[in-house]
Amino acid sequence: MNAFQQEPANPFDRAEHKNVIPRLELINICKSYNSLKANHQIHLTVQPGAIHAILGENGAGKSTLMKIIYGATRADEGQVIWNGKEVNIDSPSAARKLGIGMVYQHFSLFETLTVAENILLGLDEKVDLKQLHERIVAVSEQYGLRVDPRREVFSLSVGERQRVEIIRCLLQNPSLIILDEPTSVLTPQAVKQLFKTLKLLASQGVSILYISHKLHEIKELCDEATILRNGLVTGHVYPKDQSTSDLARLMIGRDLPTYQHVDFSGQKQQLFSVDDLNYESEDPFGVSLKHIQLDLYGGEILGIAGISGNGQAELLSLLSGEQVSAKGSIVFQGVDISLQSAGLRRDQGLGFVPEERLGRGAVPNMTLSQNGLLTAFRKELSDWGLINFTKMRAFAEQCIEKFGVKASGADAEARSLSGGNLQKFIVGREILQNPKVLIVSQPTWGVDVGAAMFIRQTLIDLSRQGVAILVISEELEELFEISDRICVLAAGQLSKPMKTTDTNAEQIGLLMSGIANTTNSTEISLNQAHA
Numbered sequence: 212m213n214a215f216q217q218e219p220a221n222p223f224d225r226a227e228h229k230n231v232i233p234r235l236e237l238i239n240i241c242k243s244y245n246s247l248k249a250n251h252q253i254h255l256t257v258q259p260g261a262i263h264a265i266l267g268e269n270g271a272g273k274s275t276l277m278k279i280i281y282g283a284t285r286a287d288e289g290q291v292i293w294n295g296k297e298v299n300i301d302s303p304s305a306a307r308k309l310g311i312g313m314v315y316q317h318f319s320l321f322e323t324l325t326v327a328e329n330i331l332l333g334l335d336e337k338v339d340l341k342q343l344h345e346r347i348v349a350v351s352e353q354y355g356l357r358v359d360p361r362r363e364v365f366s367l368s369v370g371e372r373q374r375v376e377i378i379r380c381l382l383q384n385p386s387l388i389i390l391d392e393p394t395s396v397l398t399p400q401a402v403k404q405l406f407k408t409l410k411l412l413a414s415q416g417v418s419i420l421y422i423s424h425k426l427h428e429i430k431e432l433c434d435e436a437t438i439l440r441n442g443l444v445t446g447h448v449y450p451k452d453q454s455t456s457d458l459a460r461l462m463i464g465r466d467l468p469t470y471q472h473v474d475f476s477g478q479k480q481q482l483f484s485v486d487d488l489n490y491e492s493e494d495p496f497g498v499s500l501k502h503i504q505l506d507l508y509g510g511e512i513l514g515i516a517g518i519s520g521n522g523q524a525e526l527l528s529l530l531s532g533e534q535v536s537a538k539g540s541i542v543f544q545g546v547d548i549s550l551q552s553a554g555l556r557r558d559q560g561l562g563f564v565p566e567e568r569l570g571r572g573a574v575p576n577m578t579l580s581q582n583g584l585l586t587a588f589r590k591e592l593s594d595w596g597l598i599n600f601t602k603m604r605a606f607a608e609q610c611i612e613k614f615g616v617k618a619s620g621a622d623a624e625a626r627s628l629s630g631g632n633l634q635k636f637i638v639g640r641e642i643l644q645n646p647k648v649l650i651v652s653q654p655t656w657g658v659d660v661g662a663a664m665f666i667r668q669t670l671i672d673l674s675r676q677g678v679a680i681l682v683i684s685e686e687l688e689e690l691f692e693i694s695d696r697i698c699v700l701a702a703g704q705l706s707k708p709m710k711t712t713d714t715n716a717e718q719i720g721l722l723m724s725g726i727a728n729t730t731n732s733t734e735i736s737l738n739q740a741h742a
């Protein structure tokens with residue numbers, strides 16, 4: 212039995228650590244970007260073998276601090292002490308030499324190369340590919356990170372890709388590993404497996420810096436947490452002693468509001484349905500859709516769970532009209548719209564919020580007024596085919612005010628807004644056009660807790676006014692929070708919707724990996740074996 216198969220003992224002991232030399236100590240770290248203090252007088256102590264969370268909303272300064280530790284950015288002031296000695300970390304390779312490894316949120320793997328080739332490219336030392344294969348197999352077995360070094364990366368699931376990144380990091384024998392939002396795209400089963408690996412590493416003395424805004428994960432996994440707000444440390448706590456609402460208060464500076472779900476009092480009418488929709492993707496990395504069946508009722512939210520890359524982009528483009536398919540039907544208020552253009556669909560009251568905010572949801576270098584015009588011009592903002600500039604500006608101003616968008620005004624460029632504020636603007640723009648059906652992809656991706664709660668509550672309220680809402684999301688927690696029914700899109704197939712109250716995250720997680728891997732042989736058995 213290797214160590215991964217045993218339940219790792221957690222060696223972290225608060226009293227014991229008082230007398231130990233810290234693995235990493237940051238003293239008075241300051242970093243400004245022009246007048247903005249991204250990090251101000253930060254003190255942080257990470258003990259050997261501790262899993263230490265860095266908790267904070269978007270813009271709190273977490274990534275800046277991690278970049279300083281990993282040598283990707285230089286602090287303006289302050290000291291970095293590594294195992295009791297002051298060090299100058301001026302590059303990522305200097306950090307790796309000291310024993311600091313980093314696993315990024317967005318993977319940096321080449322799709323068409325194998326696992327071993329990708330790992331080889333990321334190593335600082337020169338190694339022979341055959342030897343590397345053996346080392347990968349040894350590390351992956353030791354830490355329950357099973358992945359075949361000969362597989363090409365494009366054929367791997369997201370969970371497997373993350374394992375490749377972690378193996379690459381472990382091959383450098385780090386004594387501190389930084390993980391940036393590692394669970395945002397994992398199934399619940401893969402999250403459990405990751406936590407087991409991290410606890411095992413910690414039990415062997417490796418320190419982990421774990422960046423996240425998921426409070427229950429921090430409570431479950433982390434021994435300590437340092438909380439950042441507006442570039443400052445606002446607290447240091449032992450998360451296991453705290454409730455999630457205590458942690459939230461430290462993070463956002465006030466209590467988290469709770470969601471208000473009222474029952475829909477009107478008659479549930481079917482407004483939208485998809486029948487046996489099929490689509491052959493021409494893109495070699497695209498996903499074909501098979502026999503998609505769904506219906507949407509006014510007054511409810513239907514959630515589609517699943518990991519991006521399983522047909523989500525293709526389904527959204529067929530529903531919005533950016534792509535059309537003659538195989539199957541899409542019916543909106545009794546009319547088959549499957550061959551209609553996106554504009555025609557919008558005219559009839561079908562609203563869309565795409566996944567990618569900058570580029571598809573909004574044009575970065577256009578003002579908010581102009582961005583409002585992009586989807587609302589036919590309905591609200593033009594007279595006899597000519598743009599009405601007064602109405603255009605008023606529309607953007609209304610959106611800014613009603614949806615609490617923090618921006619300098621209607622003339623602010625979209626790219627000047629933070630992710631959460633731009634997302635509020637894009638969702639608001641669609642809602643102000645009074646859609647009958649609203650289709651939203653990843654409504655709160657990368658959006659901080661406060662803005663995410665606002666967007667989710669707005670969607671719940673809109674549905675209770677009789678609008679039918681479809682939400683495609685990778686965040687299971689979000690879907691359980693807002694959906695009345697839930698189904699899973701995996702490998703281009705949609706499962707049968709279930710009432711959210713009749714299912715749970717485990718069951719949905721199994722569907723996510725189960726169907727997803729009918730074409731991908733190893734994942735389901737591994738997930739089940741290590742769950």
Ligand code: ADP
Nearest residue numbers: 244247249267268269270271272273274275276
């Ligand atoms: P977090 O990781 O907690 O979301 P960041 O460290 O990314 O926060 O950002 C902290 C603040 O610093 C934000 O206001 C962000 O806009 C700003 N910032 C980060 N990097 C840069 C940069 N390279 N140039 C200008 N401002 C930056």
